[in-house]
Amino acid sequence: MGWLPAPVERMLEVALVGELTVVGRDGRPITHPLIPLYDGERIYMHSSTLFSKKLEHIKRDPHVAVSLSDPVALKGVPGRATIQGTARVMEDDPHSQWERLILDLWRRKEPVIDAFLKQRIALPLFFERAVIEITPDRCLLWEDGDTNRQPQRFDAPREEAA
Amino acid sequence: MPRGGSVPAHAPGPDDFSRLARYPFVVVSWVADDRYPTSVATDFRADAEAGVVRLRQPTGDAVRIPDDRTINVVGSHIRPQPGQGYDERRYLQMWGTALAADGEIAFRPTRVWGWDEQEVPFFEYSERSVPQSRHYLARLSAEKGRLIRPRLDLGALFFRTTRLPFLSATFVPVLLGMAIAALDGAFNPWLALLTVIGAAFAHLGINVANDIFDTLSGADQANVNPTKFSGGSRVLLYDLVTLRELIALDALLFGAAAAIGLALVWATGSATLLAIGIAGIAVGVFYTAPPLKLVYRGLGEFAVALGFGPIMLLGAYVVQTGTLSWEAAVASVPVAILIALVLYVNEIPDRVGDAAAGKRTLPVRLPPALVTNAYLGAALAAFGVIVAGVAVGLLPPFTLLALLALPLAIRVYRGIGANYSSPYGLMAYMGVNVNLHLLAGLGLLTGYAIAIVVAQLT
Numbered sequence: 001m002g003w004l005p006a007p008v009e010r011m012l013e014v015a016l017v018g019e020l021t022v023v024g025r026d027g028r029p030i031t032h033p034l035i036p037l038y039d040g041e042r043i044y045m046h047s048s049t050l051f052s053k054k055l056e057h058i059k060r061d062p063h064v065a066v067s068l069s070d071p072v073a074l075k076g077v078p079g080r081a082t083i084q085g086t087a088r089v090m091e092d093d094p095h096s097q098w099e100r101l102i103l104d105l106w107r108r109k110e111p112v113i114d115a116f117l118k119q120r121i122a123l124p125l126f127f128e129r130a131v132i133e134i135t136p137d138r139c140l141l142w143e144d145g146d147t148n149r150q151p152q153r154f155d156a157p158r159e160e161a162a
Numbered sequence: 163m164p165r166g167g168s169v170p171a172h173a174p175g176p177d178d179f180s181r182l183a184r185y186p187f188v189v190v191s192w193v194a195d196d197r198y199p200t201s202v203a204t205d206f207r208a209d210a211e212a213g214v215v216r217l218r219q220p221t222g223d224a225v226r227i228p229d230d231r232t233i234n235v236v237g238s239h240i241r242p243q244p245g246q247g248y249d250e251r252r253y254l255q256m257w258g259t260a261l262a263a264d265g266e267i268a269f270r271p272t273r274v275w276g277w278d279e280q281e282v283p284f285f286e287y288s289e290r291s292v293p294q295s296r297h298y299l300a301r302l303s304a305e306k307g308r309l310i311r312p313r314l315d316l317g318a319l320f321f322r323t324t325r326l327p328f329l330s331a332t333f334v335p336v337l338l339g340m341a342i343a344a345l346d347g348a349f350n351p352w353l354a355l356l357t358v359i360g361a362a363f364a365h366l367g368i369n370v371a372n373d374i375f376d377t378l379s380g381a382d383q384a385n386v387n388p389t390k391f392s393g394g395s396r397v398l399l400y401d402l403v404t405l406r407e408l409i410a411l412d413a414l415l416f417g418a419a420a421a422i423g424l425a426l427v428w429a430t431g432s433a434t435l436l437a438i439g440i441a442g443i444a445v446g447v448f449y450t451a452p453p454l455k456l457v458y459r460g461l462g463e464f465a466v467a468l469g470f471g472p473i474m475l476l477g478a479y480v481v482q483t484g485t486l487s488w489e490a491a492v493a494s495v496p497v498a499i500l501i502a503l504v505l506y507v508n509e510i511p512d513r514v515g516d517a518a519a520g521k522r523t524l525p526v527r528l529p530p531a532l533v534t535n536a537y538l539g540a541a542l543a544a545f546g547v548i549v550a551g552v553a554v555g556l557l558p559p560f561t562l563l564a565l566l567a568l569p570l571a572i573r574v575y576r577g578i579g580a581n582y583s584s585p586y587g588l589m590a591y592m593g594v595n596v597n598l599h600l601l602a603g604l605g606l607l608t609g610y611a612i613a614i615v616v617a618q619l620t
Binding site: 125 | 200201221222233251285292295299301310313318400
């Protein structure tokens with residue numbers, strides 16, 4: 001199972017939005033607010049083909065960071081965290097693969113998704129999606145959310161980071 | 163915020179600093195020497211006059227904001243809605259360099275990009291991003307060595323492609339034509355069934371043909387504010403079907419309509435019916451198709467009124483009776499006006515895309531106030547024709563039931579005035595407008611049904 005510290009796991013379980021930073025074509029960071037999902041080991045984010053430039057960036061450079069920083073999006077759970085990791089894009093079948101991989105996790109966090117999914121006919125391209133699977137390599141944690149203080153640093157066990 | 167492409171990047175202006183100032187904190191990101199992006203939340207002050215964002219330097223070497231590379235500063239906002247996800251989505255990100263790395267940092271952005279759903283609604287943002295989806299799937303297909311296209315299940319795809327719910331525009335005049343014939347003592351249920359099915363095939367064929375020509379002409383691409391009532395099915399644009407598949411479907415629909423139409427002509431022996439059928443298909447196809455392209459010449463509303471008013475209604479009447487009648491002709495007028503008004507209101511959000519594609523619809527040509535007032539005038543005229551028809555004895559008095567739909571016309575009139583430039587605000591009134599046509603038609607049909615019963619009892 002995963003190695004992320006418990007406060008970070010709790011944040012991942014409740015966060016409605018986290019900031020995914022990817023490395024752009026020219027080496028610059030590009031940040032996308034996305035809903036993070038967590039299965040106890042890896043973080044999953046997902047993207048419609050409509051907004052898929054981030055997927056192309058990740059395929060070119062898989063290094064990413066996920067920032068959990070907004071107290072509103074964290075629904076009162078204290079703390080801030082930045083998770084650096086290695087991402088891979090799962091896109092064999094953008095029509096239905098994501099449903100098999102992450103729909104249960106998404107539904108648990110955002111039950112309203114089922115109502116939107118019933119309207120797939122109205123937004124067909126929005127529901128053509130790829131999954132971004134992030135294996136955490138390193139984590140910075142501010143338990144009280146104050147980045148004026150030194151963060152605690154956690155690293156993945158060596159074999160998992162390899 | 164500029165709206166070209168899918169909300170493109172631009173050089174920062176004073177508005178961007180004001181926008182950033184609305185966020186309570188920012189997340190600062192950069193790519194560290196180990197190639198991992200690093201990000202950290204911090205406090206800030208946007209200084210529009212100096213053209214800088216003053217950032218608090220977070221504590222710790224791991225998150226020390228560097229001054230030797232591009233950094234990314236992001237403000238992000240959502241408003242959680244219990245049980246409903248969240249709304250008020252917006253974010254703004256800036257790229258630039260940090261001017262000092264001790265204490266407070268002066269960050270000078272050179273590039274900005276963002277999205278605020280209150281300025282660019284999600285549906286519009288999605289529409290503007292359709293080319294990115296096509297690009298991505300084309301690249302993915304090339305990478306995987308197999309064709310990867312967006313999909314819908316077959317039923318949903320047929321529903322969307324043919325715009326099936328619009329069949330009410332056909333059912334109202336066809337059923338009304340048959341009801342008038344029944345009051346005149348002529349009703350063959352098998353011919354009636356064939357008429358409904360044939361007319362439905364013709365209508366769906368016309369819908370698909372219009373989509374083909376609207377996509378080929380670029381009208382649908384130019385429209386980034388489609389609603390469920392306007393902007394076409396977009397199945398070609400979204401690559402849900404190919405042009406060849408759409409043409410094949412259209413040939414099937416028109417083939418079925420033609421076969422049923424010819425069977426009805428054979429069964430009734432009516433040359434009038436043949437002429438009406440040919441006129442109906444011609445008006446429908448040449449609505450968008452060259453060489454006539456009626457909608458491009460400012461005749462779209464008239465063509466729809468003609469096709470889904472007199473042609474449908476008189477056609478259904480002639481199938482049953484073999485002749486034309488003044489009563490059927492007069493009854494077709496309010497139906498024609500109200501269906502033209504459905505198109506007319508649906509054209510309001512399409513007007514920019516239509517204008518770009520050269521379509522001379524009334525909302526393209528007329529100022530908003532005139533479009534709004536003309537709606538009310540035309541709707542009142544439709545109900546006036548019913549009253550006049552009853553007054554001169556051409557229509558049964560019971561058809562005045564249709565006037566019960568009149569308040570809907572007032573609602574739509576007010577809705578147009580209040581939402582003229584808001585496609586998604588207008589959408590609710592487009593639905594009311596469709597219901598106006600449907601309810602007025604049902605009122606007329608009910609009136610004829612009562613008249614038939616009364617005639618049989620007396």
